[in-house]
Amino acid sequence: MPREYVVARTSEIPEGSHRIVRVGRREIGVFNMGGVWHAIPNLCPHQRGPLCEGAISGTLGYGPDTDWKLDWVHEGEIVTCPWHALEWHVPSGRCLAFPDMRLRKFPTRVDGAEVRVIL
Amino acid sequence: MAPIVQEQQSPEQDTLESLFVVDADVHIHEDPAGMADYAPSPWDVALREIAKVPERYLDLPGMSPRAEYRVPWPGGSNRKQTVDSASEMRSGLNDLNVDRAVLFPDHLLALAMVRDPRFAVALAQSYNAWLRDHWLLAEPTLKGSLVIAPQDPVASAEDIRRHAGEPEFVCVYLPASGVRPLYGHHVYEPVYEAAAEAGLPVVMHSVEAVYPTFPFQLEVFQTSLAQHAVAHPFSMMANMISLLETGVPVRYPDLGIGIMEAGISWVPFMLNRLDKEYTERRREVPFLQERPSHYIKRWYFGTQPIEEPENRGDIVKLFELFDGAERSMFASDWPHHDFDHPQYVFGLPFSPSDRRAIMGGNAARFFRLEA
Numbered sequence: 227m228p229r230e231y232v233v234a235r236t237s238e239i240p241e242g243s244h245r246i247v248r249v250g251r252r253e254i255g256v257f258n259m260g261g262v263w264h265a266i267p268n269l270c271p272h273q274r275g276p277l278c279e280g281a282i283s284g285t286l287g288y289g290p291d292t293d294w295k296l297d298w299v300h301e302g303e304i305v306t307c308p309w310h311a312l313e314w315h316v317p318s319g320r321c322l323a324f325p326d327m328r329l330r331k332f333p334t335r336v337d338g339a340e341v342r343v344i345l
Numbered sequence: 346m347a348p349i350v351q352e353q354q355s356p357e358q359d360t361l362e363s364l365f366v367v368d369a370d371v372h373i374h375e376d377p378a379g380m381a382d383y384a385p386s387p388w389d390v391a392l393r394e395i396a397k398v399p400e401r402y403l404d405l406p407g408m409s410p411r412a413e414y415r416v417p418w419p420g421g422s423n424r425k426q427t428v429d430s431a432s433e434m435r436s437g438l439n440d441l442n443v444d445r446a447v448l449f450p451d452h453l454l455a456l457a458m459v460r461d462p463r464f465a466v467a468l469a470q471s472y473n474a475w476l477r478d479h480w481l482l483a484e485p486t487l488k489g490s491l492v493i494a495p496q497d498p499v500a501s502a503e504d505i506r507r508h509a510g511e512p513e514f515v516c517v518y519l520p521a522s523g524v525r526p527l528y529g530h531h532v533y534e535p536v537y538e539a540a541a542e543a544g545l546p547v548v549m550h551s552v553e554a555v556y557p558t559f560p561f562q563l564e565v566f567q568t569s570l571a572q573h574a575v576a577h578p579f580s581m582m583a584n585m586i587s588l589l590e591t592g593v594p595v596r597y598p599d600l601g602i603g604i605m606e607a608g609i610s611w612v613p614f615m616l617n618r619l620d621k622e623y624t625e626r627r628r629e630v631p632f633l634q635e636r637p638s639h640y641i642k643r644w645y646f647g648t649q650p651i652e653e654p655e656n657r658g659d660i661v662k663l664f665e666l667f668d669g670a671e672r673s674m675f676a677s678d679w680p681h682h683d684f685d686h687p688q689y690v691f692g693l694p695f696s697p698s699d700r701r702a703i704m705g706g707n708a709a710r711f712f713r714l715e716a
């Protein structure tokens with residue numbers, strides 16, 4: 227049965243920031259991206275680095291979405307693993323370098339001033 | 346089905362924690378002011394000046410020349426990629442389950458590109474003495490590589506003799522980035538003589554740089570992906586060929602030779618290429634009594650940056666192509682940007698005995714370490 231865990235107060239994770247919380251033996255990165263909440267494991271699928279200790283930024287894109295021009299994209303949505311700098315798009319859980327690699331995403335819910343993660 | 350389960354649970358089942366793990370290549374961060382205490386005048390003054398300059402990753406004006414150019418996009422790793430003390434190194438290595446490690450420098454990776462040979466010698470000598478006092482004597486599980494200044498092989502040989510017999514040092518480090526001439530040249534004979542006499546193997550290690558010497562004219566590329574892809578392996582290939590073509594392994598048969606930070610997948614290519622050339626051009630290298638690959642198969646190779654093919658079993662096949670299981674040494678390159686966690690190499694599908702050799706046994710033999 228999925229359970230909800232209160233992991234933080236909304237005021238503790240202002241927009242554009244994130245924090246690592248512990249639920250049981252799991253470490254989870256909780257991100258507030260423009261008022262939208264995301265929760266992902268603090269474990270990089272590459273070599274098990276502490277992914278959510280990485281910095282948030284945008285990144286460079288080039289493709290149909292950027293009209294086949296080099297452009298700065300996904301500002302505020304990319305977390306870069308501190309170990310070997312693999313980039314992850316937090317809202318989709320996608321690894322930019324290896325599209326077949328995906329992060330597990332935990333559902334979140336805000337209840338009043340509480341941020342909850344559902345496991 | 347039952348036998349398979351039994352096999353998995355046999356005492357052969359090592360874990361990273363239970364194995365004796367030697368890390369053949371980790372990097373320490375120099376303290377120019379600390380080194381100044383060991384430098385002869387006037388170079389101590391220069392080092393104290395350098396200590397006042399703000400530094401960047403592997404880039405310290407006055408000490409680590411490299412014509413680096415990168416567009417400053419935000420992002421990238423935010424991890425601290427330097428280690429400043431023996432205790433900090435020990436605790437980082439504890440997290441990696443590393444029992445013994447061989448220390449290489451940060452800024453002095455670029456030592457061969459320092460222009461003033463007198464300063465290069467002062468840097469090497471003060472680093473070696475500082476390293477021994479502040480790192481090796483402080484933490485006996487850390488072992489030293491004795492850096493030479495290739496700009497002055499005679500002075501370097503003197504420094505090797507000065508430290509010969511100090512058990513804290515386990516190899517002589519030949520900085521390969523931007524080195525000219527390449528390490529097969531006869532000018533380096535004093536270094537090989539002194540190293541062989543001291544019973545220390547030599548280890549070549551490069552670093553990414555753009556420099557007007559083969560194979561570092563990397564300004565032809567636009568990205569660091571391109572430059573870094575070739576900087577280390579091209580440099581190791583060039584020096585490997587150079588040592589071979591002048592017969593260093595023949596002239597110094599007892600000299601151990603090691604290669605760091607170039608991965609391993611280029612090694613089978615190089616062996617086959619040299620053997621092929623040898624069939625036609627043996628007369629140019631008459632001192633070789635056997636095909637080149639037979640000599641190089643006696644050398645030792647650090648694993649980092651270990652290749653990450655989609656099929657991990659491919660790495661085992663690559664090792665087979667150069668007898669790598671008998672000569673490869675796990676190396677993490679901690680704490681640098683492209684370090685390998687030992688768990689990855691440990692988890693590759695090697696046989697249990699090959700795994701033990703690669704994770705520590707080979708390095709213990711090469712560096713003459715006690716378990």
Ligand code: FES
Pocket residue numbers: 270271272273274275276277307308309310311312
């Ligand atoms: S562990 Fe995250 S990029 Fe390697």
